[in-house]
Amino acid sequence: xxxxxxxxGRVGYDKGVLxxxxxxxxxxxxxxLIWAVVxxxxxxxxAVLALSRGETINAAWLLTAAVCTYAIGYRFYSxxxxxxxxxxxxxxxxxxxxxxxxxxxxxxxxxxxFGHHFAAIAGPGPLVGPTLAAQFGFLPGALWIIVGVxxxxxxxxxxxxxxxxxxxxxxxxxxxxxxxxxxAGFTALVAVxxxxxxxxxxxxxxxxxxxxxxxxxxxxxxxxIPIAMLMGVYLKYWRPGRVLEVSALGILLLxxxxxxxxxxxxxxxxxxxxxxAPVPLAFAVMVYGFAAAVMPVWLLLAPRxxxxxxxxxxxxxxxxxxxxxxxxxxxMPAVTPFIDGTxxxxxxxxxxxxxxxxxxxxxxxxxxxxxxxxxPKLLENEADARMIGYGAMLTESLVATMALIAACVxxxxxxxxxxxxxxxxxxxxxxxxxxxATWGFTLRPEELTALAAQVEESSLLSRTGGAPSLxxxxxxxxxxxxxxxxxxxxxxxxxxFEALFILTTLDAGTRVGRFMLQDLGKxxxxxxxxxxxxxxxxxxxxxxxxxxxxxxxxxxxxxxxGINSLWPLFGIANQLLATVALCVGTTIIIKMxxxxxxxxxxxPMAWLVIVTxxxxxxxxxxxxxxxxxxxxxxxVQGFLDAGTLPPGVANAAAAARLIFNDRLDxxxxxxxxxxxxVILAASAREWWSxxxxxxxxxxxxxxxxxxxxxxxxxxxxxxx
Amino acid sequence: MSRxxxxxxxxxxxxIGAPDYATYLAHHRACHPGRAPMDEATFxxxxxxxxxxxxxxxCC
Numbered sequence: 160x161x162x163x164x165x166x167x168g169r170v171g172y173d174k175g176v177l178x179x180x181x182x183x184x185x186x187x188x189x190x191x192l193i194w195a196v197v198x199x200x201x202x203x204x205x206a207v208l209a210l211s212r213g214e215t216i217n218a219a220w221l222l223t224a225a226v227c228t229y230a231i232g233y234r235f236y237s238x239x240x241x242x243x244x245x246x247x248x249x250x251x252x253x254x255x256x257x258x259x260x261x262x263x264x265x266x267x268x269x270x271x272x273f274g275h276h277f278a279a280i281a282g283p284g285p286l287v288g289p290t291l292a293a294q295f296g297f298l299p300g301a302l303w304i305i306v307g308v309x310x311x312x313x314x315x316x317x318x319x320x321x322x323x324x325x326x327x328x329x330x331x332x333x334x335x336x337x338x339x340x341x342x343a344g345f346t347a348l349v350a351v352x353x354x355x356x357x358x359x360x361x362x363x364x365x366x367x368x369x370x371x372x373x374x375x376x377x378x379x380x381x382x383x384i385p386i387a388m389l390m391g392v393y394l395k396y397w398r399p400g401r402v403l404e405v406s407a408l409g410i411l412l413l414x415x416x417x418x419x420x421x422x423x424x425x426x427x428x429x430x431x432x433x434x435x436a437p438v439p440l441a442f443a444v445m446v447y448g449f450a451a452a453v454m455p456v457w458l459l460l461a462p463r464x465x466x467x468x469x470x471x472x473x474x475x476x477x478x479x480x481x482x483x484x485x486x487x488x489x490x491m492p493a494v495t496p497f498i499d500g501t502x503x504x505x506x507x508x509x510x511x512x513x514x515x516x517x518x519x520x521x522x523x524x525x526x527x528x529x530x531x532x533x534x535p536k537l538l539e540n541e542a543d544a545r546m547i548g549y550g551a552m553l554t555e556s557l558v559a560t561m562a563l564i565a566a567c568v569x570x571x572x573x574x575x576x577x578x579x580x581x582x583x584x585x586x587x588x589x590x591x592x593x594x595x596a597t598w599g600f601t602l603r604p605e606e607l608t609a610l611a612a613q614v615e616e617s618s619l620l621s622r623t624g625g626a627p628s629l630x631x632x633x634x635x636x637x638x639x640x641x642x643x644x645x646x647x648x649x650x651x652x653x654x655x656f657e658a659l660f661i662l663t664t665l666d667a668g669t670r671v672g673r674f675m676l677q678d679l680g681k682x683x684x685x686x687x688x689x690x691x692x693x694x695x696x697x698x699x700x701x702x703x704x705x706x707x708x709x710x711x712x713x714x715x716x717x718x719x720x721g722i723n724s725l726w727p728l729f730g731i732a733n734q735l736l737a738t739v740a741l742c743v744g745t746t747i748i749i750k751m752x753x754x755x756x757x758x759x760x761x762x763p764m765a766w767l768v769i770v771t772x773x774x775x776x777x778x779x780x781x782x783x784x785x786x787x788x789x790x791x792x793x794x795v796q797g798f799l800d801a802g803t804l805p806p807g808v809a810n811a812a813a814a815a816r817l818i819f820n821d822r823l824d825x826x827x828x829x830x831x832x833x834x835x836x837v838i839l840a841a842s843a844r845e846w847w848s849x850x851x852x853x854x855x856x857x858x859x860x861x862x863x864x865x866x867x868x869x870x871x872x873x874x875x876x877x878x879x
Numbered sequence: 880m881s882r883x884x885x886x887x888x889x890x891x892x893x894x895i896g897a898p899d900y901a902t903y904l905a906h907h908r909a910c911h912p913g914r915a916p917m918d919e920a921t922f923x924x925x926x927x928x929x930x931x932x933x934x935x936x937x938c939c
Binding site: 330402 | 891893903904906925927
């Protein structure tokens with residue numbers, strides 16, 4: 160240890176230690192008054208949302224209700240976590256300081272960590288979920304997003320972040336194993352792998368649905384791949400390290416790609432060439448995922464990630480600005496008749512399906528992986544965990560609220576024409592208008608064709624998956640904000656942004672999945688685990704792509720559109736992971752001797768168990784073939800037995816495949832349910848054991864070292 | 880002005896998660912003065928491969 164080193168933790172971070180600023184505390188009554196006003200405004204806005212019936216109301220009410228609730232949640236609810244449960248101590252040295260290595264463990268300014276954490280948690284999930292859930296009207300989705308995040312999602316993220324910061328940045332799986340037991344740890348590991356497969360397949364399905372029959376979209380999104388590779392080569396060979404310079408170039412090229420897409424779509428030979436059907440597109444996405452998993456990361460993944468981070472933050476800010484400028488009215492009613500389960504976008508009643516359709520934005524188990532991944536190794540002060548864990552999740556929830564607004568600025572007629580599968584509304588604007596009229600909404604056929612012409616697509620009918628309708632909504636907001644022009648460019652820009660988001664999750668996810676498979680498989684056959692041995696790399700990547708590719712193919716060929724069966728599976732899986740995270744959080748809180756505060760994680764956990772169990776059980780056993788997988792298999796079998804075919808199915812072989820897929824999906828749902836039960840039982844056993852005194856309270860936290868009192872020894876984990 | 884630009888650039892680089900060689904070098908000089916640090920290309924390669932092997936780097 161270098162004796163001249165004054166503060167081991169501050170090394171590599173140029174800020175130094177500043178004296179606290181002399182801020183005079185606000186008088187108590189002023190603060191009380193401000194919060195009383197925020198509460199009243201928020202409650203008033205919520206009341207307007209909840210009580211409005213029959214007239215359209217402005218999006219400003221929804222935004223106000225959301226922002227006021229977030230502010231109160233942050234000020235009061237997260238304070239309980241920070242002060243009472245974890246007693247965050249700004250003088251306590253964080254793992255980033257204690258183990259500073261200039262690589263993973265780097266004490267970092269909280270605003271930078273906030274940005275980094277937000278860019279990592281925000282993906283396509285909070286955009287697509289609320290768009291699909293808009294079929295129930297804006298109210299059910301809005302309430303779940305606003306309330307769910309304050310009580311559930313933000314609590315989960317902050318608890319896991321605090322727990323991980325005090326355990327050397329341990330991962331969720333490792334904490335599940337250490338705190339609950341090996342069974343829970345292993346179940347969590349396998350569940351994560353299963354969730355990755357379902358997540359990637361459903362995201363890929365959304366991209367395929369959005370790009371099918373759209374030459375402009377295919378060319379623009381396709382061009383983002385060579386753009387990323389050009390950036391990679393530039394960074395590796397021409398000007399190493401110039402990340403910002405190359406990102407600026409990349410963003411410029413994205414706009415070129417946008418215009419190139421229009422040029423190709425209007426071109427007499429290129430247009431038809433890039434007009435692709437869903438099945439070939441699905442295979443193209445699989446090839447892309449495989450290539451991304453085996454190619455060097457500097458060539459594709461890393462540059463794409465930089466580009467995506469900029470576009471992500473830029474579009475989120477632009478969308479917020481657009482909504483604030485336009486303040487659009489919400490055309491969708493507060494509640495539609497489809498809360499009874501007969502909705503065309505996906506089947507199932509508002510309970511439990513709104514709670515699994517909207518995962519990211521309200522509560523997302525995936526965040527627990529990030530809150531126990533890179534982020535805890537960056538905190539320079541553990542008190543920052545409140546702003547980063549709780550605050551970043553509130554911001555993501557705001558993104559979900561904005562996505563809901565963008566979906567609801569479309570009239571219900573247009574929304575359902577875009578989002579309902581052809582099997583229900585037919586293949587012409589006239590037939591769609593007729594069906595939609597029976598639901599009590601009006602759609603003039605020429606209105607739909609005019610909109611399609613405006614966004615320069617051949618048709619907007621049954622462009623399911625959520626991405627196209629969100630893109631239309633965003634295009635409307637953007638174009639209104641600048642005076643109502645260039646809908647086509649905005650639409651394809653929004654589509655490109657969504658696809659860029661999704662493909663960055665898909666390629667990085669495939670690569671991670673490959674490593675997880677190799678890690679599991681090495682126990683069966685050791686050479687399979689060698690991460691730089693090409694046969695093992697190709698085999699594991701192929702295996703993983705095959706897994707999600709199968710579900711993708713199943714979704715693409717499904718006559719009901721695929722989203723109907725895959726999105727609920729993804730929602731159940733994501734909420735399962737959140738249940739695991741909250742079980743770990745509860746266990747940690749109890750073992751800290753804070754059992755009287757355990758309700759703070761037990762309440763959202765109990766709600767998620769109720770929701771996932773109900774939804775999972777319905778997906779398995781509901782007698783309605785639109786909801787239950789097994790019932791659907793019998794329904795198809797019934798047609799085959801009668802010597803006919805179900806609508807939309809070409810031949811008996813396709814019907815047989817449909818039956819197999821139903822059984823497979825039922826198996827996946829059953830696996831997720833069993834995993835919830837296993838982890839819950841293991842946790843309950845551990846809680847009982849601690850609470851009854853059979854297991855002594857024993858902290859697994861790293862020692863509490865006050866900053867400046869001791870110079871810690873360099874950490875043993877340092878590898879050079 | 881240029882110092883401000885450099886600061887902003889460093890902030891943005893950290894937010895998007897690009898490898899930060901300067902921070903690593905500063906850490907290495909201060910804590911391990913006797914040993915030679917990795918060169919920039921090795922450092923970048925090591926950071927990128929570490930980033931894309933963990934499940935905790937990406938979300939839905």
